[in-house]
Amino acid sequence: MKDRVFISYRRADTGPTAARLRDALEEHFPGQIFLDIENIAAGQDFVTVIENNLSIAAVLVVVIGRQWLEGSTSGTKLGDANDYVTLELLSAARLNIPLLPVVVDGAAMPHASFLPSGLASVLRSNAIEIRHSSFRRDCEPLTEYLYARLGVAPPTPLERFVEAIGAKLSFGMNRFKFDDRTRGFHAIISVIVALGATLATIDSWLPAASAERELLLLDTYDAVSLHILGVYTGFIGKNSRKHRKLAVTALAVTLTSLLALLTKLTMTPPGQLVF
Incomplete structure (x- = not known):
């Protein structure tokens, strides 16, 4: 599955900015951002690692600075073999991976006439401009594009609220972030809980063992908590890409069961509730 974001850049041109961009994107897409200086270990073949990561890339983010056309410290320049x-x-281009140019540090998108033959048609996408003074705000259009491209749902207000609480309780550990895997766990848990909540609701509708005991406070508390x-x-x-239908079904069962439980509570005479 192609779910990697590959960041292409020149170290001598935009090295610090690319690293900062990688950190910002990693907050939204943990484990899916590839940057050579971060992801290539000592002794690994550079070209092989690049090819392997491009084969699973969903998008190539091209970071373009003022010296991007002029080349690298090794003496090569754009267009050299x-x-x-x-x-x-x-x-x-060979793998049909979409390219998204990102111009930084006051640079401008190179005109097609300045690009080597064979690359002019590659960089046709509209560029996103990111400035140092408004870095976080300028990254928002890029983040929105990547969410859509990767098929990942952006965090909901509920998820952002939980993440904010998790950040305060992390005590220096890695911050808790919602991703498709975490949402998948929640989807599976919702099915288990939905079954338990349904059983609790059915139990509340069964005839009581005695006239004075229709529903105990503990039963109500447990059922509502479920x-x-x-x-x-x-x-x-329901934001999980793989388990969305499962979670939505479980959510519908849970809400229907909750409605049935509340109906039972409203129908029960106050004198038959033991608190």
């Missing part, structure tokens, strides 16, 4: 940026661009947990996990799980 041994230029790594050229290799990345041509490989992406329904709240089911609604919470269902609303988060």
Whole structure:
């Protein structure tokens, strides 16, 4: 599955900015951002790693600074057979990977007439401009594009609220972030909880053992707690790309069961409730 974001850049041109961009995107897409200086270990073949990561890339983000056309410190420039940026661009074109130019540090998108033959048609996409003074705000259009391209639902207000609480309780550990895997876990939990909530509702409708005991406070508390947990996990799980239908079904069952439980509570005479 192609779910990697590959960042192409020149270290001598935009190295610090590319690293900062990688950190910003990693917050939204943990484990899906590839940057050579971060992801290529010592002793690994550079070209092989580049090719392998491009084969699973959903998009190639091309970071363009003022010196991007002029080349690297090794003496190669755009269009040279041994230029790594050229290799990345041509490989992406061969693999039909969409390219998204990102111009930084006051640079401008190079005119097609300045691009080597074979690359002019590669960089046709509208560029996104990112400035140091408004970095976070300028990254928002890029983040929105990547969410759509990767088929991942952006965080909902509920998820952002939970993430904010998790950030305060992390105590220096890795911050809790919602991704498709986490949402998948919530989807599965919502199904389990939905079954438990349904059983609790059915139990509340069964004839009581005695006239004075129709529903105990503990039974009500447990049943309502199950329904709240089911609604919470269902609303988060429904954003899972793989388990969306499962979570939505579980959420519908949970809400229907909650309605039945509330109906039972309203129908029960106050004198038959033991608190």
